[in-house]
Amino acid sequence: MGPLTVYEIISANTNLVLAFVIGIGFGFVLENSGFSSSRKLAGMFYGYDTTVLKVFFTAAITAMVGTLIFALLGWLDLSVIYINPTYLWSAILGGAVMGAGFILGGFCPGTAFCALSIGKLDALAFIGGLFIGVFLFTEAYPVFEGIYKAEFMGAPFVYDALGMSRGVFAAILIIAAFGMFWLGEWSERKFPRDEY
Amino acid sequence: MMNLDKSKKYWNPYFGGVMLGLVLLAAIYTAGRGLGASGAVKSVLLTGMEAVAPSHVENTPFYKEYFASHSGNPMKSWLVFEMLGLVVGGFVSGAMAGRLKFKVEHSPKITSRKRIIFAVLGGIFFGLGSQLGRGCTSGAALSGMAVLSLGGFITMIFIFGTAFALAYFVRKLWI
Numbered sequence: 064m065g066p067l068t069v070y071e072i073i074s075a076n077t078n079l080v081l082a083f084v085i086g087i088g089f090g091f092v093l094e095n096s097g098f099s100s101s102r103k104l105a106g107m108f109y110g111y112d113t114t115v116l117k118v119f120f121t122a123a124i125t126a127m128v129g130t131l132i133f134a135l136l137g138w139l140d141l142s143v144i145y146i147n148p149t150y151l152w153s154a155i156l157g158g159a160v161m162g163a164g165f166i167l168g169g170f171c172p173g174t175a176f177c178a179l180s181i182g183k184l185d186a187l188a189f190i191g192g193l194f195i196g197v198f199l200f201t202e203a204y205p206v207f208e209g210i211y212k213a214e215f216m217g218a219p220f221v222y223d224a225l226g227m228s229r230g231v232f233a234a235i236l237i238i239a240a241f242g243m244f245w246l247g248e249w250s251e252r253k254f255p256r257d258e259y
Numbered sequence: 260m261m262n263l264d265k266s267k268k269y270w271n272p273y274f275g276g277v278m279l280g281l282v283l284l285a286a287i288y289t290a291g292r293g294l295g296a297s298g299a300v301k302s303v304l305l306t307g308m309e310a311v312a313p314s315h316v317e318n319t320p321f322y323k324e325y326f327a328s329h330s331g332n333p334m335k336s337w338l339v340f341e342m343l344g345l346v347v348g349g350f351v352s353g354a355m356a357g358r359l360k361f362k363v364e365h366s367p368k369i370t371s372r373k374r375i376i377f378a379v380l381g382g383i384f385f386g387l388g389s390q391l392g393r394g395c396t397s398g399a400a401l402s403g404m405a406v407l408s409l410g411g412f413i414t415m416i417f418i419f420g421t422a423f424a425l426a427y428f429v430r431k432l433w434i
Contacts, residue, residue: 065287065288065289065291066287066288066289066290066291066292067288067289067290068289068290068291069291073289078289078290078337079335079337079340080340081289081290082286082290082337082338082340082341082344083340083341083343083344083347084344085282085285085286085289085290085294085341085344086340086341086342086343086344086345086346086347086348087344087345087347087348087351088278088282088285088344088348089279089282089294089341089344089345089348090344090345090346090347090348090349090350090351090352091348091349091351091352092270092275092278092279092282092348092352093279093345093348093349094348094349094352094353094356094358095269095270095275095278095352095356096269096270096272096275096276096279097269097270097272097275099349099353099358100364101364101378102364102365102366102433105432105433106433107419107422108422108423108426108433109426109430109433109434111434114269114272114275117272117273117275117276118272118273118275118276118279119276119401120276121272121273121275121276121277121279121280122276122277122279122280122283122401122405123280123401123404123405124280125276125277125279125280125281125283125284126280126281126283126284126287126293126405127404127405127406127407129280129281129284130284130287130405130406133284133288138288139287139288143291144287144291144292144406145291145292145293145406146403146406146408147393147394147398147399147402147403147408147410147411148393148410149408149409149410149413150393150410151413153391153392153393154392154393154399154410154413154414154417155413155414155417156388156391156392156417157388157389157390157391157392157393157399157414157417158388158392158399158400158413158414158415158416158417158418158420158421159388159417159418159420159421160384160385160387160388160391160392160421161384161385161388161389161392161395161396161414161417161418161421162388162417162418162419162420162421162422162423162424162425163381163384163388163421163422163425164380164381164382164383164384164385164386164387164388165381165385165396165418165421165422166381166421166422166425166426166429167377167380167381167384167425167429167432168377168378168379168380168381168382168384168385169377169378169381169432169433170378170381170382170385171296171385171395171396171397171418172296172297172300172385172386172389172395172396172397173294173295173296173342173345173395173396173397174396175382176296176342176345176346176349177345177346177349178349179346179349180345180346180347180348180349180350180353181349181350181352181353181358181359181360182353182359182360182361182362183362183363183364184361184362184363184375185363185364185365185374185375185378186378188375188378188379188382189378189379189381189382189385190300190382191379191382192378192379192380192381192382192383192384192385192386193297193300193382193383193385193386193389194300194303194304194382194386195379195382195383195386196382196383196384196385196386196387196388196389196390197297197300197301197304197386197387197389197390198304198386199383199386199387200321200386200387200390200391201301201304201308201319201321201322201390202319202321204319204320204321204324205320207390207391208320210391211391216409216410218408218410219408219409219410220407220408220409221407221408221409221411221412222407223409224409229407232407233407244273256434
């Protein structure tokens, strides 16, 4: 029964070794999918390259379906999986600030480290910025603390919030993802660009 | 044409997505948690601050709260090991595909200097936002979506929504 570390099938140290191995897979997949290129990542927001959309949503629904299948087979105890707590205002504000960072900087934290690993110096600059940003938050924490902790909702599931069952929501999400894939393919035909 | 051929060497995005989903599933199955990235930056910063300015760390509200809820060395964390692996995995993939090269990638319409300035600025926004949002694109949005967390969906919508909303105003950076 998983998660393996929660059920103590593997030790805390083995878990860290596996974290390293999983990280290798993470970096390998990101790089091979083109996420080490800021211009490819930014292409998402101009329609000429929707790789981000396709990879992101395919990954989310693959992991979601896999998790559901593992739970059905009795391999995974969903009740002990970490679900990030929802603080409504900081989730919204944090997301919006990250969105601004994405379009200005062309990376997110994971993709920046991936790009740095193959020598992209703009990624190194972005990572320098990340450290400054985290430092600004920790130093100015009393300023942010109010909104950071406002409107705590526990760790709710999106399907509960929408008043539907897990299965129905999963089915809708998969259909929505395929709709977005179609839109992405259409967009790449409409706004072609091949000079990079 | 050469550049076009080069971009074709990337994986098919749907295949890449399935592979990324399986990596994420492996994390959930073994560690009971999703992937992440910004948490590792925080760990390194905390460790550095502790080494350089221990008395400052002791008197700063954020660090006090952090250490009250996290015991042990911040570097001995799942995210730090995962991110070390990420750099190795990215390097191996880049080496196999012949993409290892020091360069500043930017649109032909802007200079390297301008690209670097905006990369730092973007990083600052992302670093600050990831702390507010309790995770970044990997930790909050992607992993949150996979486990169907409400917060994950909200953060994902606002990351992509804001980026789309601002894209027109900074289009010279990219197109």
